[in-house]
Amino acid sequence: MSVELSHEQAADEIEAVALGVATEEVAQGVAAHAARCSECAAELRSFYHVVTALSALIPAKQLNRGHSAGIKSRLVAKTAAGQEGGLARLRARPEPPRAPEVRATAPAPRAPRSESDVASETPDRSGVPMWIVAVATVIAVGVVIGIFLNGRGGEPGDRPQESGDAITSDGRVAELERSVAQKDSILASVTGPGVRIISLFNREAREPLARMFWDRRGDRWTLFVYSLRQPRQGRTFQIWLGTDEGRVSLGTFRPAADGTATFTAQHPLPIASLSTVSISEEASGGSRAPTGVMVLAGALR
Amino acid sequence: MIPPDTLPDRASSDDRALVQRIADGDPQAFSTLYDRHSQMVYSHALHLLGDVAEGEDAVEETFWRVWRRAADYDPAVPDVETWLLMICRQRATERLRVKKRSHDRLLEDTTGLASGEPGGSTSRETGGTAASLASIPADQRTVLELAFFRGMAPADVATVTKQSPETARTRLRVAMRKLRDALAEPGETAAPPAPVTEVEP
Numbered sequence: 001m002s003v004e005l006s007h008e009q010a011a012d013e014i015e016a017v018a019l020g021v022a023t024e025e026v027a028q029g030v031a032a033h034a035a036r037c038s039e040c041a042a043e044l045r046s047f048y049h050v051v052t053a054l055s056a057l058i059p060a061k062q063l064n065r066g067h068s069a070g071i072k073s074r075l076v077a078k079t080a081a082g083q084e085g086g087l088a089r090l091r092a093r094p095e096p097p098r099a100p101e102v103r104a105t106a107p108a109p110r111a112p113r114s115e116s117d118v119a120s121e122t123p124d125r126s127g128v129p130m131w132i133v134a135v136a137t138v139i140a141v142g143v144v145i146g147i148f149l150n151g152r153g154g155e156p157g158d159r160p161q162e163s164g165d166a167i168t169s170d171g172r173v174a175e176l177e178r179s180v181a182q183k184d185s186i187l188a189s190v191t192g193p194g195v196r197i198i199s200l201f202n203r204e205a206r207e208p209l210a211r212m213f214w215d216r217r218g219d220r221w222t223l224f225v226y227s228l229r230q231p232r233q234g235r236t237f238q239i240w241l242g243t244d245e246g247r248v249s250l251g252t253f254r255p256a257a258d259g260t261a262t263f264t265a266q267h268p269l270p271i272a273s274l275s276t277v278s279i280s281e282e283a284s285g286g287s288r289a290p291t292g293v294m295v296l297a298g299a300l301r
Numbered sequence: 302m303i304p305p306d307t308l309p310d311r312a313s314s315d316d317r318a319l320v321q322r323i324a325d326g327d328p329q330a331f332s333t334l335y336d337r338h339s340q341m342v343y344s345h346a347l348h349l350l351g352d353v354a355e356g357e358d359a360v361e362e363t364f365w366r367v368w369r370r371a372a373d374y375d376p377a378v379p380d381v382e383t384w385l386l387m388i389c390r391q392r393a394t395e396r397l398r399v400k401k402r403s404h405d406r407l408l409e410d411t412t413g414l415a416s417g418e419p420g421g422s423t424s425r426e427t428g429g430t431a432a433s434l435a436s437i438p439a440d441q442r443t444v445l446e447l448a449f450f451r452g453m454a455p456a457d458v459a460t461v462t463k464q465s466p467e468t469a470r471t472r473l474r475v476a477m478r479k480l481r482d483a484l485a486e487p488g489e490t491a492a493p494p495a496p497v498t499e500v501e502p
Binding site for chain 2: 012016018019020021022023024027045046047048049051053054056058060061062064067072074075076078079080
C-alpha cells in the first residue's frame, strides 16, 4: 500500500528512498509520484549511482554455503508453490497424487519385516534413531561427491583432453553439481531450526519405520523410509497428511529393493492444522482419498 | 554522465535478461540470479543488521521480493545489482525499525564515522568514493553515513545526532548531491542542480 504524496512531500523523501531508509509505504508513494513527475524521477535516478558507489565500501562477507543452499532451496520451493497454487488449490485437484519422486538411499541394512494392515500411532520408543543414520548417509554422500568434484578440479592432468570426453565430463559434473545441490537442499530441510519430526510406525514395530521431516519455513516435506515391503502388484504407497479438514495427499512412492526410500515434496500447511502423517497402499497412480490399508502412521506430538 | 565503472556491461545485460525471465515466472533464471548475487546481498544485509541469522533472513526476503516484483524492475536503474541493493536495504531497514534498536547503541556505533565508514576494499574505484565522501563537510557526511551504513531514517538520524529532523533531512540531501556530483566525471553534473538551503538546528 502506498501513500499519496504531493510533489513537495515526494521531493523531501527522494534521498531516503534512494538510500533505502524510507518506509515501504513512502517508497511506493515516491515511486508512484516519480512515475508522473519527470523532475523527481530524474532526481531519484541520479542517486542510484551514489548508492552503487557507496555499496562498494561495504566489506564482503561470506554467506555460509550450507545456509545459502537452504535459503535457495526454500525460495525455489516457494516459487514452485506459487506456480502450483496453495493448499486450497491442491485440495481442489481432481488428481491429488503427485508424480513419484523417489530416490533410494542407503541407510543401514535392515531385515525386511512384515507389516500389519493397520498402523498404530505409537510414540518414538527407539533407542537408536534411524533418522540419524539416514541424515548421516545423506551428508556422507554429499561429502563424497564434493570431494570428487574438488579432486577433479585440482588435478588438471586428469581432465579429459578430447572435446567429446569434455562434453561428457561437463555433463557429468553438472549432474553431480545438481546432486550436491539436491543433497544440500535435503540437509537444509531436515536440519533447520523450524523442522518438526514425525515418526511413523506400524502396529507391531517398536522402532519407527519411517520419519517425516517437516520444514515449516519452506513448507518442505522430506520422508525417509527405512524398511518397507514392496507394494503389491498394481499398487503403490501414498502419503497422507491428516489435517483438520481431512487427509491431504502428499504424493506416491515405491521403496527401493532394500526397503528404503527418500521422498521430498513441497506443500504449505498451517502449523496448527497437521495432526497425523500416514502411508497407505493404493492403486497405482494414487487415490483422491485413502482407500487401502494403512501401513504406517505417526502423530505430531 | 554515468561513471565508467557502472556502465552497463554484458553481465548487467545478462542480469536484466534474468530479471525479465523471472518476471515471466522462470525459476531457473531466479536460481541463477540468486547464485550470482546472494553473497553481495548478504554482505550488505549483514553490515546493516549486524547479525548473521538476520542477514540471512534479509537475503531470503530480498530474493523473495525479487521473485514477486520482478515485473516492477525499473530499466532506469543502472544495473540489477543496484536494484537488489535497494530492495535489500529496504528489507533490512524495515527489520531495524521493527527491532527498534536502541539509539544509544547506534550512537555508539557512529564512533569513527566522521573519518569515513571503513570499507573492505581499497580499489581505485572505492578509494575514489571514499575520497569523495571524505570531501563532504563532517556534519553532512555523518548524516549520510548514518543513513547508508546504519540504515537509519532521517528522523532517527536527527534523534541520534540531536538535530532537528528538517536539518537532518536537508543535510542528507546536500550530502547526497555533493557525493553524486563528486562521483560524476569532472565538468559534468549528474542531474540539474537544485538549490538547497540548509536549515539551522
